[in-house]
Every structure is written in C-alpha cells, then in structure tokens.
Amino acid sequence: xxxAPSSASATRAFLRDLRSRKVALVSFTVLLILVAAxxxxxxxxxxxxxxxxxxxxxxxxxLPGDGTTWLGTDQLGRDLGLxxxxxxxxxxxxxxxxxxxxxxxxxxxxxxxxFYRGWPDRILGVTADVQLSFPSLLVAMLLVRVLGxxxxxxxxxFGFTSWMLYMRMARSLTLTICQAxxxxxARAIGAGGVRQVFSHVLPNILPSMVGIGLLEIARLVxxxxxxxxxxxxxxxxxxxxxxxxxxxxxxxxxxxWISTFAGxxxxxxxxxxxxxGRWLQERSDPLGR
Amino acid sequence: xxxxxxxxxxxxxxxxxxxxxxVFLVLHGLADPARIALxxxxxxxxxxxxxxxxxxxDPFLVQYLRFIANALQGDFNNSLWLGGSNIxxxxxxxxxxxxxxxxxxxxxxLVGVFLGMLAALRAxxxxxxxxxxxxYALTSISDVWLSLVLILVFAVNLHWFATSxxxxxxxxxxxxxxxxxxxxxxxxTQVTRAAMLGVSKQEYAILARAKGMPRLRVAFVHLLKNAAxxxxxxxxxxxxRLFAGTAVVVESIFAWPGVGSLAVxxxxxxxxxxxxxxxxxxxxxxxxxxxxxxxxxxxxDRRIVRQG
Numbered sequence: 001x002x003x004a005p006s007s008a009s010a011t012r013a014f015l016r017d018l019r020s021r022k023v024a025l026v027s028f029t030v031l032l033i034l035v036a037a038x039x040x041x042x043x044x045x046x047x048x049x050x051x052x053x054x055x056x057x058x059x060x061x062x063l064p065g066d067g068t069t070w071l072g073t074d075q076l077g078r079d080l081g082l083x084x085x086x087x088x089x090x091x092x093x094x095x096x097x098x099x100x101x102x103x104x105x106x107x108x109x110x111x112x113x114x115f116y117r118g119w120p121d122r123i124l125g126v127t128a129d130v131q132l133s134f135p136s137l138l139v140a141m142l143l144v145r146v147l148g149x150x151x152x153x154x155x156x157x158f159g160f161t162s163w164m165l166y167m168r169m170a171r172s173l174t175l176t177i178c179q180a181x182x183x184x185x186a187r188a189i190g191a192g193g194v195r196q197v198f199s200h201v202l203p204n205i206l207p208s209m210v211g212i213g214l215l216e217i218a219r220l221v222x223x224x225x226x227x228x229x230x231x232x233x234x235x236x237x238x239x240x241x242x243x244x245x246x247x248x249x250x251x252x253x254x255x256x257w258i259s260t261f262a263g264x265x266x267x268x269x270x271x272x273x274x275x276x277g278r279w280l281q282e283r284s285d286p287l288g289r
Numbered sequence: 290x291x292x293x294x295x296x297x298x299x300x301x302x303x304x305x306x307x308x309x310x311x312v313f314l315v316l317h318g319l320a321d322p323a324r325i326a327l328x329x330x331x332x333x334x335x336x337x338x339x340x341x342x343x344x345x346x347d348p349f350l351v352q353y354l355r356f357i358a359n360a361l362q363g364d365f366n367n368s369l370w371l372g373g374s375n376i377x378x379x380x381x382x383x384x385x386x387x388x389x390x391x392x393x394x395x396x397x398x399l400v401g402v403f404l405g406m407l408a409a410l411r412a413x414x415x416x417x418x419x420x421x422x423x424x425y426a427l428t429s430i431s432d433v434w435l436s437l438v439l440i441l442v443f444a445v446n447l448h449w450f451a452t453s454x455x456x457x458x459x460x461x462x463x464x465x466x467x468x469x470x471x472x473x474x475x476x477x478t479q480v481t482r483a484a485m486l487g488v489s490k491q492e493y494a495i496l497a498r499a500k501g502m503p504r505l506r507v508a509f510v511h512l513l514k515n516a517a518x519x520x521x522x523x524x525x526x527x528x529x530r531l532f533a534g535t536a537v538v539v540e541s542i543f544a545w546p547g548v549g550s551l552a553v554x555x556x557x558x559x560x561x562x563x564x565x566x567x568x569x570x571x572x573x574x575x576x577x578x579x580x581x582x583x584x585x586x587x588x589x590d591r592r593i594v595r596q597g
Binding site for chain 2: 134135142
C-alpha cells in the first residue's frame with residue numbers, strides 16, 4: 001500500500017464490497033432514507049411546529065381511535081411524524097458537526113504526536129489520557145448549565161471532549177506510516193515536515209478513520225438525546241429526538257406513542273449509523289480491529 | 290514495579306486535579322457563580338452580598354487553592370439546596386448507585402459472556418448472526434428509551450413492577466437494574482466474542498484441538514482463561530462508565546436517590562458547591578475503578594505469560 005489507489009478503481013472496489021455485504025447495504029440505505037426524510041421536511045417547518053389543541057394526543061391513524069395523522073400527535077397537537085423527522089436533522093447535525101470538530105482536533109494532535117514524537121507526544125498523550133478519565137457526561141451537563149444549551153454549545157462541548165479517541169488512532173496510524181519506506185524516500189528527496197505530513201501521512205491515515213467517525217456520531221446522537229431529555233442539552237423551541245422523548249414521558253399511560261416512536265426512530269438512526277460505521281471500519285483496517 | 294506504581298498514582302492525582310480544575314474553571318471562569326447559585330430574580334445587591342460571603346471575589350487561584358486545601362481536610366462546604374455538609378450528602382448517596390451499578394455489571398458479565406462465547410463457538414452460523422445482531426441492537430439503544438419502554442410494558446401495562454421508586458424489593462429493583470444492564474450486555478457480548486475468536490487462533494488452542502480435546506473443553510479450559518483479561522478489565526471500566534454516565538439517566542427516571550439523580554438536581558438548582566463536591570467524588574471513584582482495571586490487567590497478563 002505505497003500509493004493511494006486511483007479513484008475510479010477505488011469506487012468500483014467500494015461498490016463491490018458493498019454489494020457483498022447485505023447488512024451494510026441495508027443499514028446505509030436506511031440511513032440515507034432517514035437523512036432524506038429529515039431534509040425533506042425543511043420546507044414544512046411551519047407545519048411541523050403548528051400547534052392545535054383540538055388535535056392533541058391523538059393516536060396514529062392505524063390504531064383504534066379517532067387519529068388522523070401517520071404517527072399521532074403530541075400534547076400540543078403537533079404532528080409527531082414531522083417532529084421526529086425534524087428531530088433527526090437536529091440530532092444528526094449536532095453529531096456530525098461535533099465529530100468533525102473532534103476529528104480535526106484529534107487528528108491534528110495525533111499526527112503531531114506520532115510524527116514529531118518527544119515532548120509533544122508525551123504532553124498530548126498525558127492530556128488525552130487524563131481527559132479520558134473525566135466523568136464526561138457530568139462535565140458536559142455542567143457546561144450546558146453554565147453556558148446555556150443550544151446546537152453550537154453542544155457541538156463545541158462534544159468536540160472538545162471527544163478528540164482523544166481520534167488522537168490515539170491518528171497517532172498509532174502515523175507511527176506505522178512513518179516506518180514505511182516511501183517516507184524515507186520522501187525525506188531523501190528533501191520533503192520538509194509539512195509536505196511529508198500532508199502528502200503522505202494524512203492521505204494514508206484518513207480512510208482508516210472514517211469508520212470511527214461514524215461510530216462516534218452514533219454515540220454523540222445518543223448522548224445528546226439523553227442530555228436533552230434531562231433538560232440539560234437542547235431545549236424547546238428546538239426539536240430533537242431527546243426533546244420528543246421528554247415530551248412523551250408524562251403521557252406513558254395515555255399517549256404512549258410519543259416516547260415510543262421517538263425512541264424507535266432514535267434506535268433506527270443509531271443502529272444504521274453504527275452498522276455502517278462498523279462496516280467501514282472493518283473494511284479499512286485489514287486486521288479487523 | 291515501584292516506578293510503575295509511582296507513575297500510576299501520580300496519574301491518579303493528575304486526573305482528580307484536572308477534573309476539579311476544569312469544573313472550577315467552568316464555574317468561576319466562564320460564568321458568574323453567584324448568578325448561577327442564586328434564583329433568577331435576585332437583585333444586584335443580593336448577588337454582591339452572596340459573593341462577599343462565599344469568598345467569590347477573591348482571585349481565581351486563591352479560590353481554587355482554598356478549595357483544594359479544604360477538600361484535603363474533608364471540608365466541602367455546605368449545600369445551598371439541601372443544607373448540610375456536601376460531602377455527607379454525596380457519600381450518603383453512593384451506596385445506592387454502587388448497588389445499581391454492581392448488580393448491572395454482574396448481570397452484564399454473566400449474560401454477556403455466555404452470549405459472546407456462544408457466538409464465538411458458533412461463529413459464522415445463524416446463531417452468531419442473531420447474537421451479534423442483538424449485541425449491536427442493544428448497544429444502539431438509548432438508555433432513556435429503554436427505561437421508558439420497560440416502564441410502559443412491564444409497569445403500566447402488565448403491572449408486574451412499580452413505575453418508579455427506590456427500595457430493596459423486586460417490584461422496585463428489577464426495572465432500573467435491567468435498564469442499566471441491557472446496554473452493557475450488548476457490549477460485553479461483543480467484547481467476549483472478539484476476545485474468544487482472537488485467542489482461538491493461538492497456537493495452544495489449535496494444539497489442544499489437534500490432540501483431540503473436545504471443543505467445549507478447549508473453550509472453557511484454554512480459551513476463556515486467556516480471553517478473560519480483556520473481558521474482566523472491560524467490565525471494570527464499564528462499571529466506571531455506568532457510574533458516571535448511564536446511572537444518571539436511570540436514577541432520574543426511576544427516582545432512585547443515588548449520585549446521578551443528585552447531580553441532575555444540583556445542576557438544575559445551580560448548587561455550585563455541591564456540584565464541585567460531586568465532580569471530585571465521582572472522579573475519584575471512576576479513577577479508582579480505572580486504576581483497579583489497569584492493575585487487574587497487569588496481574589492477569591503476567592499470570593498468562595508465565596503459564597504460557
């Protein structure tokens with residue numbers, strides 16, 4: 001693996017692998033459908049937020065009762081289906097942006113540590129290990145309490161508390177790459193540190209780290225929903241799956257569909273992201289780590 | 290050996306100091322702690338008086354060092370919300386969370402190892418597919434949703450258990466423990482399966498089979514012994530994660546008076562001194578569990594290396 005494969009044959013290899021793994025195919029498809037649905041309701045923002053007390057707490061149309069909507073309505077008469085799809089968008093936005101932030105921070109730190117070794121490696125390593133031992137949920141909730149909730153705050157909090165994982169992985173991958181002969185060759189023809197990193201190290205480590213990114217998105221989507229449920233994450237008028245879960249908590253005996261469907265959609269989302277991420281991870285790491 | 294112990298102990302200290310420093314920084318540096326602690330409508334006068342009384346006007350480092358000095362003597366100030374000594378309040382609540390986490394980890398260990406071994410022994414068959422699928426599904430479930438669904442099905446509809454509340458009888462204990470344990474079951478299953486498959490490729494396993502030892506005996510006598518270190522250490526790490534993470538949600542939903550629900554309450558009410566105490570205590574507990582896991586790993590690894 002001395003040079004990156006051309007993009008055409010890489011695409012063909014990707015599609016072939018994809019076809020031969022039915023589970024991964026299904027999970028990617030489900031994920032795409034969910035994302036498409038969440039984007040499709042953007043122009044329906046008014047309809048999603050429309051409250052109608054006369055329509056409150058209606059069961060789904062396919063259950064006994066006088067419901068007319070697909071998944072029922074919540075305590076303010078809002079269409080649950082529309083709210084859930086908007087919720088997917090918010091939860092995924094937080095997850096994706098936070099992972100991008102953490103990924104950039106962590107990969108930069110990891111490549112630095114692996115490439116330069118010595119003091120940068122030791123300091124970054126200890127910092128990462130110490131921060132990994134923090135009770136991160138508590139710290140995150142504290143930060144939300146102090147700084148206020150909201151998408152931006154959550155993205156920053158999650159990003160700055162999750163970089164360690166990417167750092168460790170980038171570091172170990174960089175260490176491996178640095179021993180390859182093409183790195184000696186690059187140095188021999190006079191490539192400086194920056195050029196070595198950007199032309200050789202990064203292109204070779206990034207594909208292996210995409211899978212981890214997806215798995216982290218799944219973890220952060222779950223974290224956001226727990227925090228929002230407890231009132232220490234996102235709050236109304238924002239819509240997230242955690243918020244809808246909280247909405248339905250008081251109605252478990254009556255309008256059980258609110259929390260049940262919110263969590264089911266959450267499960268579907270997280271599961272499809274996890275399986276897709278796991279497949280990508282296995283595919284990129286020959287040892288199946 | 291002594292060097293290793295010294296390094297680990299100083300790391301332990303760094304974790305505690307680091308966590309408390311971050312919390313202090315957030316509470317006192319990123320915001321006005323007096324505003325957080327006092328109700329929203331407080332006048333500027335009340336806020337200033339509070340600041341004077343609590344020594345919040347002193348420089349940041351002075352406050353931090355005072356906090357550390359007091360903490361080392363066991364003084365964590367009093368709770369603004371509950372009154373009374375913070376450290377006593379927190380220590381009172383630890384047993385509840387500890388019991389919850391221990392039982393959950395116990396269940397996760399037993400069920401997870403069993404399922405993981407089963408999947409590994411039947412790797413590649415439908416049994417493996419089903420178990421792995423269950424494993425993924427369990428690790429993807431939201432703790433919130435799991436708790437709510439358990440309540441909905443088993444308490445509200447079937448009336449087998451109570452919907453919430455703390456006590457030591459089955460009607461109150463089963464659901465919270467299940468809610469806390471099911472996700473770790475999925476994770477332990479995955480870890481066990483991977484560990485078992487990993488060691489089954491080792492030479493001693495292949496040799497045992499070649500000598501004609503039945504598969505199950507190989508599995509229990511050789512494989513499990515060698516797969517045990519990563520599984521056991523994972524269980525201990527996971528217990529730390531439960532303590533500081535999932536327990537918060539489960540305790541809140543089932544109204545159990547543990548450390549997690551205390552944290553939510555303290556955060557909601559802006560009880561800054563209780564929050565500081567909680568972070569110290571939880572950090573110590575988690576760091577201790579991690580230390581224990583590391584030492585366990587070291588001991589188990591040495592024994593394996595010696596026995597070969």
